[in-house]
Amino acid sequence: MSAQxxxxxxxxxxxxxxxxxxxxxxxxxxxxxxxxxxxxWLPAGTDRNDAERLAADLAQRRHNDGxxxxxxxxxxxxxxxxxxxxxLTLRASTYDSxxxxxxxxxxxxxxxxxxxxxxxxxxxxxxxxxxDHGRADGAGGLNPKTIVEIxxxxxxxxxxxxxxxxxxSNPARLAHAPKRRPLSSPTSRVxxxxxxxxxxxxxxxxxxxxxxWVTANTGMRRGEILGLRWGDVDLDQELLCVTRSLVSVxxxxxxxxxxxxxxxxxxxxxxxxxxxxxxxxQRRSEEDPxxxxxDPSGHVFSRPDGAPTHPQLxxxxxxxxxxRSGLPPIRFHDLRHTHAT
Numbered sequence: 001m002s003a004q005x006x007x008x009x010x011x012x013x014x015x016x017x018x019x020x021x022x023x024x025x026x027x028x029x030x031x032x033x034x035x036x037x038x039x040x041w042l043p044a045g046t047d048r049n050d051a052e053r054l055a056a057d058l059a060q061r062r063h064n065d066g067x068x069x070x071x072x073x074x075x076x077x078x079x080x081x082x083x084x085x086x087x088l089t090l091r092a093s094t095y096d097s098x099x100x101x102x103x104x105x106x107x108x109x110x111x112x113x114x115x116x117x118x119x120x121x122x123x124x125x126x127x128x129x130x131x132d133h134g135r136a137d138g139a140g141g142l143n144p145k146t147i148v149e150i151x152x153x154x155x156x157x158x159x160x161x162x163x164x165x166x167x168x169s170n171p172a173r174l175a176h177a178p179k180r181r182p183l184s185s186p187t188s189r190v191x192x193x194x195x196x197x198x199x200x201x202x203x204x205x206x207x208x209x210x211x212x213w214v215t216a217n218t219g220m221r222r223g224e225i226l227g228l229r230w231g232d233v234d235l236d237q238e239l240l241c242v243t244r245s246l247v248s249v250x251x252x253x254x255x256x257x258x259x260x261x262x263x264x265x266x267x268x269x270x271x272x273x274x275x276x277x278x279x280x281x282q283r284r285s286e287e288d289p290x291x292x293x294x295d296p297s298g299h300v301f302s303r304p305d306g307a308p309t310h311p312q313l314x315x316x317x318x319x320x321x322x323x324r325s326g327l328p329p330i331r332f333h334d335l336r337h338t339h340a341t
Contacts, residue, residue, distance in 0.1 A: 014055060015044075015048060015051045015052050015055050016041070017048075020046055021043065021044075021045065021046055022043075022044045022045065022046065022047065022048050022050070022051035023041045023042060023043055023044055023051065024041075024042045024044050024051050024054040024055035025039050025040070025041050025042075025055065026039065026040045026042070026055070027039055042054065071114070072114065072115045072116070072166065073111060073112055073113065073114055073115060074106070074107070074110050074111050074112070074113050074114075074115055074118060075106075075107040075111030075112065077115050077157070077161065077166065078102050078106065078107065078111075078157055079102060079103075079107065082157045082160055082161070083095075083098060083099060083102065083157075085160075086098070091256055092247065092249045092254040092256065093247050093249050093254070093256070095249075096249040097149070098153055101146070101149060101150050101153055102153065104136060105126075105130055105134060105142070105146075105150055106126070106150060106153070106154070109126050109129060109130075110122050110123075110126055115161060115166055115167060116166070116167055116168075118158075118167070118171050119171055120171045120172075120174040120175035120176075121175075122171070123151075123154060123171060123172055123175040124175050124176055126150075127147055127150075127151065127175075127178045130142045130146075130147050130150065131144070131147060131178070134146075134147070144178060144179065147178045148177070148178055148179075151172065151175075151177050151178055154172045155170065155172040155173060158170040158171060158172045158173075159172075159173075189328060189329070189330045189331075189334050189337075190330070190334060190337045190338040191327065191328070191330060191334075191338050195327050195328070196216055196338055198325065198327065199212075199321070199322070199325050199327055200212065200213055200216065202321075202324075202325050203321050203325075206317075206321065208301075208314060208317050208318070208321075209276075210276045210277065210279070210280040210301070211225055211226075211301040211314065212318065212321075212335070213273065213276055214273060214276075214277070215332075215335045215336070215339075216335045216338060216339055217270065217272075217273050217339065218240075218267050218269075218273070218339065219336045219339035220242060220267070220336070221245065221333070221336060222311050222314060222315065222332055222333065223245035223246050223247050223256075223311060224242050224244075224245050224263075225301060225314075226245075226246040226299070226301055226308060226309050226311055226314065227244040227245045227246035227255055227299075228240065228242070228299065228300045228301065229244075229296060229297055229298060229299055229300060230281070230293070230295065230296050230297075230298050230299075230300055231296025231297060232300075233277060233300060235269075235274055235277060235278055235281075238268060238269040238270070238271070238274045239266060239267070239268060239269060240266070240267050240269060241265075241266050241267075242263070242264060242265050242266075242267060243257065243264050244256065244257055245257075245263075246299075246308055246309075246311065247311070248310060248311050248312060253308055253310065277300075280300075281293050284302075287304050288304060288305065288306055290306065291306060301314075314332065315331075315332045318332045319332075
């Protein structure tokens, strides 16, 4: 027996009967491939009134959802829906980078555009404008690397919007993506063994001497050095374990776990490095009455009050010490390259 429409609730939902059972039928648009209308049938029992109420309720919900989708702007979607949903899955530094790019470069230009009306040409104009005069200080355009990062943010956000039915397709996948021009990376400089020895000897009285020594003799990264805790160090076995990194996000400090197996590693210590760490632990006991050498959670290279050291403080101190030494200038990260050679 064919289904018989009993009563139309509105253009999006109606009641139909098959045999002695009623169904709420909801219109779900047109199939973009076949052009045929799509309807969803929901069983509502043998009572027509129940079916009418169900059809009306579902039609109203669909209407409300459609109204929300039609009024949802790019800015509201990115800042209130998409980005908050990523906070638990993105690294803190990545989340902060996304937030800054959205706030500084995306929403001022296309934030008011309704999400469903966003087109590839909106994005192509955005990229062109950012390339010409995208810098916040008014000193010209953004570098290609930053524009590519913005494109990646939009592509990922709009992929999610398409999966949720908020847009029909992802305009970022249809837009001409900016090209990442090869940028010359800063030239890494390394010191000779004699130069490194001169530097470490000349900084023996500085508070950061042990941190600099450990960096130069292990090849650890700045964040790894500052994220190191006493529980990661076994002086009796002359071993330390690298498991985390201390990073700055908007000047706030966050601890992150190593991204890969190579980032999480054990490092054997030589006797001199072990002796320096023992002396450093003794110094911490003398300068801070609350320091507990048996507390595994304490940061090894903390401030005098026990708080973590901000990465920028270590870099700034290193830069001043290098200038004072008269040696060829290198970056803190170049200590890692010096160790590798």
